[in-house]
Each structure stands twice: as structure tokens, then as C-alpha cells.
Amino acid sequence: MGKIILTGDRPTGRLHVGHYVGSLRRRVELQNSGEFEKIFIMIADAQALTDNADNPEKIRQNIVEVALDYLSAGLDPDKSTLFIQSMIPELTELSFYYMNLVTVSRLQRNPTVKSEIQMRNFEASIPVGFFTYPISQAADITAFKATTVPVGEDQMPMLEQCKEIVHKFNSVYGDTLVEPEILLPDNKACLRLPGIDGKAKMSKSLNNCIYLADTQSEVKKKVMSMYTDPDHIRIEDPGKLEGNCVFTYLDAFCKQEHFEEFLPDYKSLDELKEHYQRGGLGDVKVKKFLNNVMQTVLEPIRQRRAKWEKDIPAVYEILRKGSEEAEQVAAATLRDVRQAMKINYFDDNNLIKEQSQKYQ
Ligand code: TRP
Numbered sequence: 352m353g354k355i356i357l358t359g360d361r362p363t364g365r366l367h368v369g370h371y372v373g374s375l376r377r378r379v380e381l382q383n384s385g386e387f388e389k390i391f392i393m394i395a396d397a398q399a400l401t402d403n404a405d406n407p408e409k410i411r412q413n414i415v416e417v418a419l420d421y422l423s424a425g426l427d428p429d430k431s432t433l434f435i436q437s438m439i440p441e442l443t444e445l446s447f448y449y450m451n452l453v454t455v456s457r458l459q460r461n462p463t464v465k466s467e468i469q470m471r472n473f474e475a476s477i478p479v480g481f482f483t484y485p486i487s488q489a490a491d492i493t494a495f496k497a498t499t500v501p502v503g504e505d506q507m508p509m510l511e512q513c514k515e516i517v518h519k520f521n522s523v524y525g526d527t528l529v530e531p532e533i534l535l536p537d538n539k540a541c542l543r544l545p546g547i548d549g550k551a552k553m554s555k556s557l558n559n560c561i562y563l564a565d566t567q568s569e570v571k572k573k574v575m576s577m578y579t580d581p582d583h584i585r586i587e588d589p590g591k592l593e594g595n596c597v598f599t600y601l602d603a604f605c606k607q608e609h610f611e612e613f614l615p616d617y618k619s620l621d622e623l624k625e626h627y628q629r630g631g632l633g634d635v636k637v638k639k640f641l642n643n644v645m646q647t648v649l650e651p652i653r654q655r656r657a658k659w660e661k662d663i664p665a666v667y668e669i670l671r672k673g674s675e676e677a678e679q680v681a682a683a684t685l686r687d688v689r690q691a692m693k694i695n696y697f698d699d700n701n702l703i704k705e706q707s708q709k710y711q
Contacts, residue, residue, distance in 0.1 A: 352388070352496075352498075353387065353388025353389075354386060354387050354388060354498045354499055355387065355388055355389045355390075355391070355495060355496055355497050355498050355499065355529075356378070356381060356387050356389070356390040356391065356392075356497060356498075356499045356500070356501065357391040357392075357393065357491060357492050357495045357497035357500060357531075358374065358378065358391075358392060358393070358500055358501050358502055359392060359393030359394060359395045359436070359491065360394065360395060360417055361395045361396075361398055361399040362394050362395070362396055362399055362410055362413035362414045362416065362417045363399050363403065363409065363410065363413060363555075364413055364416070364555045365413070365416045365417070365420060365562045365563065365564050366416075366417060366420040366421075366424075366562070366563050367553055367560040367561055367562045367563065368544065368553075368560075368561045368562075368563065368604075368645075368649075369503075369543070369544040369553040369560070370420075370563075371424060371563060372536065372538075372540070372541040372544055372603045372604065373502075373503040373504075373536055373541055373542070373543070373544065374501055374502055374503055374536070375420075375421075375424045375426075376424070377501050377534070377536060378390070378392065378424075378426060378431075378501055379424055379425040379426060381499075381501060381534075382425075382426060382427065382430050382431050383425075383430070387499070389432065389495070389680075390430065390431040390432065391431070391432050391434065391495045391497070391677060391680075392421060392426060392431050392432065392433050392434070393434055393435070393436050393491060393677075394414055394417050394418065394433070394434070394435045394436060394670070395436045395491070396410050396411075396414060396435055396436050396437050397436045397437045397442070397443075397487070398436065398484050398487060398488065399413075400437075400480070401478060401480040401481040401484050401487075402467075402471060402473075402478065402481045404478065404480075414435060414670070415663060415666055415667070416564075418433060418666050418669070418670055419564070419656055419659050419660065419666060420563050420564065420656075421433055422655065422656075422659050422666065422669075423563065423564075423652045423653070423655040423656035423659060424563065424652055424655075425652075425655070428669045428672075428673065432673045432676050432677055433669055433670055433673040434670060434673035434674040434676070434677040435670055435673075435674050436491065438674035438677075438678065439494070439674065439677055439678050439681050440678075441494060441678065441681035441682055441684070441685045442487065442490045442491055442494055442681060443487075443490075444685060445490035445493065445494055445681075445684075445685065445688065446483070446486050446487040446489075446490040448688065448692065449486045449489055449490060449516050449520070450483065450486055452516055452519040452520060452523070453483075453485075453486055453512075453515075453516060453519075457512070457515075458482060458483065458485060458486075461485050461508050461509075461512055462508045463485075463505055463506070463507075463508045463509060464482065464484075464485060464508075467481075485508070485509050485512045485513075486512075486516070488509050488512075488513065489509075489512060489513035489516040489517070492510075492513050492531050493513070493516070493517060493528045493529065493531070493684065494680070494681040494684050494685070495677070495680055495681065495684070496528075496529040496680075496684060497529065497531045498529060498531060498532060499531065499532055499534055500531050500532070500533050500534065501533075501534040502533060502534070502535075503535075503536070503542065503543070504535055504536075504542045504543060505543075506533070507533060507535075510531065510533040513531060514530055514531070516528075517529070517530045517531075518530070520691075524688075524691040524692050525691050527687050527688060527691040528688075538602065538603060539602070540599050540600075540602030540603040541603050544599065544600070544603055545596045545599055546559025546560060546596075547559050547560075547561060547573050547574075547576065547577045547578065547596065548578050549577075549578030549594055549595075549596050561573050561574075561645070563649065563652050563653075563656070564653070564656055565649070566653075567646060567650075567653075570642070570645055570646060570649060571642050571646075574597075574600075574638055574641050574642040574645060575635075575638050575642065577596050577597050577600070577638060577641075578594075578595075578596050579595050579596070579597050579634045579637075579638075580592075580594075580595050580634075583627075583634060586630075586631060586632065586633040587630050587631055588630055589628055589629060589630040590627040590628060590630070590632070590634075591628070592624055592627065592628065597634070597637050597638055597641055598624060598627070598637075600641055600645070601620055601623075601637075601640075601641055601644065602620070604641075604644050604645060604648055605620055605640075605641075605644045606644075607619065609640075609643070609644045609647065612643075612647075613640055613643040613644070614640050623637070623640075
């Protein structure tokens with residue numbers, strides 16, 4: 352069996368550059384590497400509803416936004432299957448069976464769930480669906496027999512929990528499910544790209560994101576307003592790199608060729624960093640360089656987006672076809688699962704024979 356990718360995003364807003372360096376860019380590389388037999392990219396609307404039950408319109412509106420972001424980032428519907436989670440009812444059924452293999456206390460210990468509960472001030476009023484979403488995520492992954500799950504660092508506990516479910520299932524019912532492997536970004540700056548205000552996380556509510564769909568002038572404005580080193584006041588002052596998000600963004604985005612093109616006085620990012628730390632290099636110069644780098648990366652994405660925005664029905668058609676294809680794959684896994692769990696009563700000739708003999 353070849354390698355299979357499954358990954359996805361909740362459609363709660365447009366995707367930003369944190370999504371891009373954390374996972375999207377990698378998915379496109381993996382897609383184009385030809386190393387994978389199948390690639391499934393899922394818009395996790397059902398998961399998004401677990402904490403947006405009262406706002407289905409928001410999820411509905413953002414499905415096409417995320418699909419546009421996928422297509423403009425370079426995901427190609429001829430190579431990757433793009434689909435919508437809620438269109439695959441098999442995922443719900445799988446989750447229902449997995450629920451018997453997971454304890455409440457194990458879910459309570461899931462670090463991602465724990466911190467999300469705090470963030471959302473759920474405390475005593477956690478929706479059951481939200482609390483159990485790690486189980487549904489295990490269903491997403493295993494339904495497609497995924498071997499490889501490219502995601503950000505925050506998803507590590509989800510993958511751990513998924514592996515536990517796979518082990519438990521296989522040991523109780525016999526070898527059926529495939530154990531997935533997480534694929535994290537290899538560059539540290541990409542693990543968790545900070546917001547432009549230097550805050551640890553990019554988030555819509557903090558208003559500190561650069562979106563893939565931002566215009567050239569929006570990106571420039573955001574880059575020029577980025578948080579740097581507050582003690583770096585005059586150009587001659589030595590500057591700090593820690594917590595200086597202009598340099599974190601350069602770590603995530605900048606390539607050697609960008610120096611040749613935009614800043615030929617420097618050979619590498621290390622040389623630029625040294626000069627900044629030594630003093631004598633102003634923030635504006637570094638920000639202008641970062642702006643050039645980001646525009647180079649984002650321009651082709653914007654152009655592809657503009658093209659797809661003109662044909663929204665085609666985007667929905669891609670999702671519809673992808674969902675149909677994904678459902679067939681999930682249905683095949685469900686047949687294996689039902690057989691392993693011995694709940695395939697009507698397909699099991701032996702069962703009927705056995706029961707008949709009992710009464711002969
Ligand atoms: N939890 C992921 C997020 O918040 C979305 C997601 C749902 C996912 N199911 C998945 C990611 C399965 C990878 C694999 O973005």
C-alpha cells in the first residue's frame with residue numbers, strides 16, 4: 352500500500368500566512384512530490400460546528416473561503432481530493448464506535464482540548480460534541496487509511512489520541528486500522544508563526560493576521576506595522592532577535608534568492624541578523640525587505656485566487672466531486688470496520704448458518 356495523506360482545516364475564517372507556512376505550503380510540496388498514492392484535504396465543517404452550533408451561517412460562508420485559499424495556495428483538484436467533512440456520514444458512524452474505546456478522563460487530559468476549553472471559557476458548559484472532537488478527528492484520519500497527517504504543532508495531541516484509538520481498535524477487533532504519522536513543519540519559525548503584534552498566536556479576534564487573500568497594500572501596511580524590538584530606537588542601537596517577529600517571519604518565508612533580488616548587500620539571513628544585533632541596521636530596511644519577500648510569495652496565490660473567484664460554481668463542483676470520491680473510500684473502510692466488529696449481520700453467511708444450526 353502506498354502512502355496516503357489526510358489533513359484539513361476548520362472553516363471558521365479565511366486562512367492566514369500561519370496556516371500557509373504551518374501546513375499549506377507543505378501540502379502543496381507533498382502533492383507535487385508524487386510520493387503519495389492519495390491526498391485528501393478536508394474542510395472540517397462538522398468539527399467547526401462543535402463550538403459554533405449557534406452560528407452555522409459563519410461555517411457555511413467560510414467553506415468556499417477555505418476552498419479558495421486551498422486552490423490559490425496551489426492545491427490541485429486533479430492531484431488532491433478536496434472535500435467537506437459533513438458530506439461523509441461514515442465519519443459520524445466511525446466516531447460512534449470509537450467512542451466506546453476512549454475514556455472521559457483520557458479526553459479530559461488531551462492538552463489541546465484542555466487549552467481550547469479555557470480559551471473559550473467553556474468550563475462547566477462544554478458541548479459534548481466539542482469535548483469529543485478528538486475522537487471524530489481520529490475517525491477522519493482512519494476512514495481514509497491515512498499514513499501521513501501534515502499539521503501544525505497544536506495538533507500533536509490529536510494524533511497521539513488517534514494512534515491510541517487505532518491500537519485499541521486493532522487489539523480488540525483485529526488488525527483493521529492504519530496507524531498514522533504526524534508530519535510537522537521542519538522549520539521552527541513555521542511551527543507557530545506569531546501575529547504581527549508579536550503575540551504568540553495569530554487569531555482573527557486579536558486582529559493580528561496576514562491573510563492569504565490580503566491585497567498588496569494590506570500586506571505592506573501590516574508588515575510595516577510589525578512588532579520588532581521595542582528597545583531598538585535609533586538605527587545605531589543593537590537590536591534583539593528574540594520575540595522580534597520581523598525576523599521570525601523572515602525565518603519562515605525568506606529564501607537565499609530573495610537576497611540576490613532585493614537585498615544584494617547581504618549574502619544571507621544570518622548576515623542580516625548579525626548586523627541587526629550589532630547595531631546600525633534600521634527596522635524600516637528590514638521590514639521593506641520582508642515586504643518584498645512576502646509579496647513575492649503571496650502574489651501568485653493572489654492571482655490564482657482572483658481567477659477562481661470568478662468561477663465560484665466550479666469551486667463548489669470540485670468540492671462536490673471530491674466529497675463523492677471521499678465517501679466511497681470512507682464507505683470501504685466502514686465495511687472493514689463493521690466486519691471486524693462483527694456487526695455486518697446481513698453480509699455474514701456464517702452467522703445465519705450458525706444460528707440456524709442452533710435451532711435444528
Ligand atoms: N483540528 C484541525 C484544525 O483545527 C482540523 C481537522 C479536523 C483535522 N480533522 C482533521 C486535521 C484530521 C488533520 C486531520 O485545523
